[in-house]
Amino acid sequence: MHSSVDYSLSKLTAGSYGYALLSIICSPKPKKFWEITFASAERGWIVPALHESHATSSSPGEFASKLTALPILILNVHSRCNCRCVMCDIWKRETNEQIKAEDLERHRLSIHSLGVRHVVLTGGEPLLHSDLTALCNFFREQNIRLTLLTTGLLLLKRADDVSTLFDDVILSVDGPREVHNAIRRVNGAYELIQRGITAVRQQSPHLPIACRTTVQKANHRHLRATVTAAKMLGLDSISFLAADLTSEAFNRPLVWPSERQSEIALNAKEAAALENEIERLIVEHADDIHNRYIVETAAKLRRIPRRFREHLGQASPESPACNAPWVSAVVEVDGSVRPCFFHRTIGNLNSSTLEEVVNGETAQTFRQSLNIATNPTCQRCVCSLNQRPEVGEFP
Numbered sequence: 159m160h161s162s163v164d165y166s167l168s169k170l171t172a173g174s175y176g177y178a179l180l181s182i183i184c185s186p187k188p189k190k191f192w193e194i195t196f197a198s199a200e201r202g203w204i205v206p207a208l209h210e211s212h213a214t215s216s217s218p219g220e221f222a223s224k225l226t227a228l229p230i231l232i233l234n235v236h237s238r239c240n241c242r243c244v245m246c247d248i249w250k251r252e253t254n255e256q257i258k259a260e261d262l263e264r265h266r267l268s269i270h271s272l273g274v275r276h277v278v279l280t281g282g283e284p285l286l287h288s289d290l291t292a293l294c295n296f297f298r299e300q301n302i303r304l305t306l307l308t309t310g311l312l313l314l315k316r317a318d319d320v321s322t323l324f325d326d327v328i329l330s331v332d333g334p335r336e337v338h339n340a341i342r343r344v345n346g347a348y349e350l351i352q353r354g355i356t357a358v359r360q361q362s363p364h365l366p367i368a369c370r371t372t373v374q375k376a377n378h379r380h381l382r383a384t385v386t387a388a389k390m391l392g393l394d395s396i397s398f399l400a401a402d403l404t405s406e407a408f409n410r411p412l413v414w415p416s417e418r419q420s421e422i423a424l425n426a427k428e429a430a431a432l433e434n435e436i437e438r439l440i441v442e443h444a445d446d447i448h449n450r451y452i453v454e455t456a457a458k459l460r461r462i463p464r465r466f467r468e469h470l471g472q473a474s475p476e477s478p479a480c481n482a483p484w485v486s487a488v489v490e491v492d493g494s495v496r497p498c499f500f501h502r503t504i505g506n507l508n509s510s511t512l513e514e515v516v517n518g519e520t521a522q523t524f525r526q527s528l529n530i531a532t533n534p535t536c537q538r539c540v541c542s543l544n545q546r547p548e549v550g551e552f553p
C-alpha cells in the first residue's frame with residue numbers, strides 16, 4: 159500500500175527504538191536530506207547532512223541547523239495501557255488522554271512539508287484508542303506508512319482494524335508463555351496474543367508482525383526460548399534490546415532509585431548468564447541471524463549484556479550509532495515533542511506546529527550542542543535510530 163511513497167522498508171525490525179525499528183532504503187530518488195550522510199570513523203556514528211555545505215565537517219553541531227525533512231514520527235497516542243509490566247511505569251498513569259485525528263489537523267501542512275513518511279503508533283496502548291480509524295486515516299490519506307507497536311492484548315477484538323489500518327505490527331513479547339505473563343503481570347496475556355495473531359492472520363495473511371523483546375532480569379536466561387516462542391506464534395522476526403534503567407522515559411518523571419533499578423538490572427552473576435545465553439543464541443541460531451529472523455547482528459546482540467556491565471561499572475559507557483534527533487521526533491500524549499525517547503522535550507504541538515517545534519530555537523540549540531559520543535544520556539541509551547541509506551543505493 160501507499161505505493162506513491164518513494165521508499166521502502168528494507169526489513170521490518172522491531173528493534174532499537176521500539177520504536178526504532180527501521181532500516182530504510184531510499185530508492186531510486188532519495189530525498190535531499192539523506193542524499194549525503196556523514197560517517198565519523200572515530201565515533202562510528204552517522205549524521206545525515208541536512209545542509210550539503212556541511213557535509214564535509216566532522217562536528218555534529220554543524221549538521222544541526224534547520225531540518226528539511228523528518229521521515230519518522232513516533233506518536234504516543236494513548237496514555238493508558240492494559241498490562242502492568244515490571245520494567246515500565248506507564249501503567250501507573252492515572253490520566254486518560256489520547257491524541258485525536260482532529261488534534262493533528264493543524265499539523266497537516268508540517269507533516270507534508272517535513273516529508274513525514276512513517277508514523278509509529280505507541281503509548282500506552284494504541285489499541286485502547288477510541289477512534290483509531292480516524293487517526294490512522296489521517297495518515298493513510300497522506301500515503302504515510304503506519305506501524306502499530308502493541309501489547310497485542312486487543313488484537314483479537316480489533317483484528318479487523320489492525321489488518322486494514324496498519325502496514326505492519328510490532329508485538330511486545332517478553333519471553334515464552336510463563337515468563338511473558340509474569341513480566342506483563344497479566345494472566346493469560348500470552349494466550350490472548352496467540353489468539354489475536356491467528357485472528358489478524360486470517361484477515362490479512364501477509365501483514366508483517368514482528369516481535370520485540372526487552373531484555374532484563376526476569377527473562378535474561380530465556381532468549382533462545384523467546385525465539386522459539388516467536389516462531390511458534392508465527393511472528394515474522396524478533397528483535398532484542400536491553401531494558402532502560404536510568405532515563406526518565408517510560409513514565410519515570412524521576413529517575414528510578416537504585417533499589418528499583420536493581421529489580422530490572424542484572425547483577426554480575428546474571429550478566430555472565432546473559433553473556434552465555436547470547437553466545438549460545440549466536441551459535442544455535444546462526445541461520446536466524448544470517449537471514450535476519452533475529453534482527454540484530456551478533457555484534458549488536460553482544461552489546462545487550464554490555465549495557466548491564468556498564469550499569470555495574472564493569473565496562474565504560476559507549477554511545478550507540480544514532481541519528482534519531484535528525485530524522486525523527488517522539489510526540490507524547492500531551493503534545494510535548496522530544497528529539498528521541500530519552501532526551502528532554504523541545505516544544506509542544508498544542509501551542510506550535512510540528513515544523514515550528516522541530517525547527518524552533520530549543521530544538522536547533524539541542525541538535526547543535528548534542529554530541530552523541532559524549533552525551534551522558536546517549537552513553538546509557540538502550541535503543542537508537544540510525545537511519546541511513548543502504549550502501550550502493552545512491553547514484
Ligand SMILES: C[S@@+](CC[C@H](N)C(=O)[O-])C[C@H]1O[C@@H](n2cnc3c(N)ncnc32)[C@H](O)[C@@H]1O
Binds near residue numbers: 239282400401403408
Ligand atoms: C512503552 S511500550 C508501549 C506500547 C505497548 N504498551 C507495548 O507494551 O508494546 C513500547 C515498548 O517499550 C518497551 N519497554 C517498556 N519498558 C522498557 C524499558 N524499561 N526499557 C526498554 N524498553 C521498555 C516495551 O516492552 C514495549 O516493547
Ligand code: SF4
Binds near residue numbers: 239246247249282309
Ligand atoms: S510496556 Fe507497554 S504495556 Fe507494559 S506497562 Fe509499559 S506501556 Fe504498558
Ligand code: SF4
Binds near residue numbers: 543
Ligand atoms: S539518547 Fe542519544 S543515542 Fe539514544 S536515541 Fe536519543 S539521541 Fe540517540
